[in-house]
């Protein structure tokens with residue numbers, strides 16, 4: 001398969017929290033960067049309201065030392081390095097705070113991203129004006145799984161795109177059928193973990209997507225490394241421990257098995273799915289569409 005040089009092609013991914021860039025879009029971003037595109041991840045919060053996997057850094061959570069946000073900056077930097085992409089925080093590191101889950105008291109913080117109003121849109125407009133992306137990736141109107149900060153990321157992206165023309169906006173989605181099958185294929189669930197039920201998966205999945213990207217091995221490996229960098233948030237059941245998480249989990253199946261802090265086992269699948277949010281229609285393959293549009297434009 002040809003891999004045209006994408007130097008000069010600019011991509012921005014707008015994400016709510018550190019780790020979303022890896023989980024939702026790591027494979028595509030790694031691929032685009034590997035082929036020379038200029039890729040920037042804009043992260044809107046520090047994920048301060050998250051839980052912590054692993055004993056050593058439990059005390060960082062919002063209800064205790066409230067230091068998780070700063071810790072997650074380092075995790076994000078390592079993830080971005082694994083993907084070989086650039087990073088920026090919307091408004092600078094710490095400008096907006098994680099709003100927590102739906103109904104969380106964290107919404108009351110004036111700095112909560114859900115309260116970011118037109119200011120956040122203006123900040124993103126500045127970034128769009130500076131970088132002039134050909135492609136912007138974010139989530140759909142439900143934020144992918146209903147998290148208020150993800151929904152907000154969707155809204156500011158589309159509001160900013162009203163002010164700066166963006167040729168194409170894609171929404172990262174989970175493909176429900178493939179995820180259900182992948183969960184079903186997990187052979188061994190680590191001790192203390194459980195298998196997510198279909199209601200849980202349905203909340204974060206779509207029945208159909210506009211395009212699927214099959215991750216080439218280097219992109220799949222980069223995505224896995226990026227996810228691993230977020231050790232307070234993601235636990236791979238591969239028998240390895242880390243400074244952040246000295247505990248070891250062992251799972252097995254055709255795909256690598258990981259969990260978030262809910263300890264629900266998930267497969268790391270070799271495909272990512274996207275929907276067309278706005279702009280130029282797709283013929284079914286993001287990578288070949290980009291090649292066609294962009295390489296055609298350069299010629």
Ligand SMILES: [Zn+2]
Nearest residue numbers: 016017020147
């Ligand atoms: Zn998130």
